[in-house]
Amino acid sequence: MMQESGIEATSNGPASQNRAASVEDGSRDARPKSATSVDVMAADLIHLQQQQALQVARQILLQQQQQQQQQQQQLQLQQGTDLKSPKDNENQPSLQVPVSVAMMTPQVITPQQMQQILQQQVLSPQQLQVLLQQQQALMLQQQLQEFYKKQQEQLHLQLLQQQHAGKQSKEQQQQAQQLAFQQQLMQVQQLQQQHLLNLQRQGLLTIQPGQTALPLHSLTQGINPAELQQLWKEVTNLKEENSNNSNGRRGLDLSSPQLPKKPLLNQHASTNGQYMSHSLKREGSTLDDYQHSHHSHPLYGHGVCKWPGCEAVFEDFQSFLKHLNNEHALDDRSTAQCRVQMQVVQQLELQLAKDKERLQAMMTHLHVKSTEPKPTPQPLNLVSSVTLSKTAPHEASPPLSLPQTPTTPTAPLTPLSQAHSVITPNSIHHSVGPMRRRYSDKYNMPISPDIVQNKEFYMNAEVRPPFTYASLIRQGILESPEKQLTLNEIYNWFTRMFAYFRRNAATWKNAVRHNLSLHKCFVRVENVKGAVWTASMAENNIPLYTTASIGSPTLNSLANAIREEMIGAMDHGNSNGSDSSPGRSPLPAMHHIKEEPLDPEDHEGPLSLVTTANHSPDFDHHRDYDDDQGHDDML
DNA sequence: GAGTAGATAAACAGTA
């Protein structure tokens, strides 16, 4: 929690400001057309920004092309290759060509201009969003460029070492290099995928064409520089391979060897998956397809042969073609290389498919939530159903494996799991309280199914479940056949059900113990084996539905929550699903009631909750305990 | 700003 708070604070505050600030210098000079920026029409401003981004990208491209050429030439010279490289390049400081940041900063908006834009409200929120994204994109480029420079130095050192150490023939070196590159490529691509997901999550990338933009505030969440650095290191180690897909693109092509694909921002209107698919498609095309255009050959870019492990430099395309036919003709080596590349592509496609699927599920899931000020479970269920149906083939603890509400239109899980369901998702819905700091109160009510329906997600993703410790503990206890768990079993449940709790054990275990002791709803019962913890029905509901947790629940919703909770618990205990409690509403009816928007003025829930829930027959042996101690803590 | 709730850390004691 602390860490996340810190992250949020960082990303929302100074980080983004710093980015904006560092971009500003000299922007006026580079934007002659927007000298009267205040009066510029919003559309024009957007257009200008796009043009600026293009210019920046091109500049970076040019600069880095030069760098790369120099590097390639030096490499070839060191390795004894017979490629002719301009002599004058040898005399240059080679890899250390500093890229003047000032050259690119003029492309960006000054804070003053941004301030004016904001103050005069000449832009719609959407336009502002685009604007911010572009600004962030530029900053990202700057960061990446710095990393690239560093990495170039490292690469240079590595090459020097290679030269000294290697008595191998040129061919051996190339093959060894290629193998290493291929291996690293896999890692890099995975990193890129993950990073793209991160960027998308942070709103730096367009998620889906046609999909509504992410909240504006998400744009202010910066990219972790360390993250970028690590990624960039990986990428630059394989810049040649990675650049295969990007050569020949026109306009703002940030996927050049010096610029990883991640910075592809909204102006491209392309998602990661789409872009990758496109790239892979191109890669899979026949060579002849690219012979027509000298600038679109995937094996030729920036004057360098992009054949894996080759890196030969050519002054013109014809020379490259000659080299291609001579050096990379149909032979054993080329065939083997091609085979390796095919495997790489296959792996990438597999990975891409997985990540795309995951991304889609995540975005759908988050999108539904973020666009539901007064959420109703139906959409969430639908989304979650899709998510689980795709990602979760298995099954585990009976209670949680049933994530399906009667209102869920689709049937994502196996009938078996549903047949074994004991606690209905709706009961869980209200039994699992939200962690207030994860969700604003308005969103608390509908996230309870989240824990169930996104069970697979929480099991596999290190995402903190947005529920309180108390609610999670109670959930774990109620899921157990005996509705009681030892402390260690509670631990195990946490680690089993939530990937997030597989780390920092000391912290969350302490929190678990703390909550067990703190909340009266958790009752310690001495057993033959030792002590077990049970959760009383009455108190269980309270911490989860305090006004602080759920905002301002209506009495109806709270009462129904309790009833559902009880029904779920009794279903669990009786395993016949029958509702022995008179006067309870049928489940479907309760769903509707529960899902109604909360009434901010109806606010006295907790007390009524306790009185209602105290009649749980399954917890008679705790009732006295609860009655004695029940209300003080939770109310 | 006050009050509240949750998260986190930590001290401490009892027990196996």
Place this chain on the structure above:
DNA sequence: ATACTGTTTATCTACT
């Protein structure tokens, strides 16, 4: 002695 368990207190943050 050590680790685990359980209790309690304190502090911080977020929210109302």
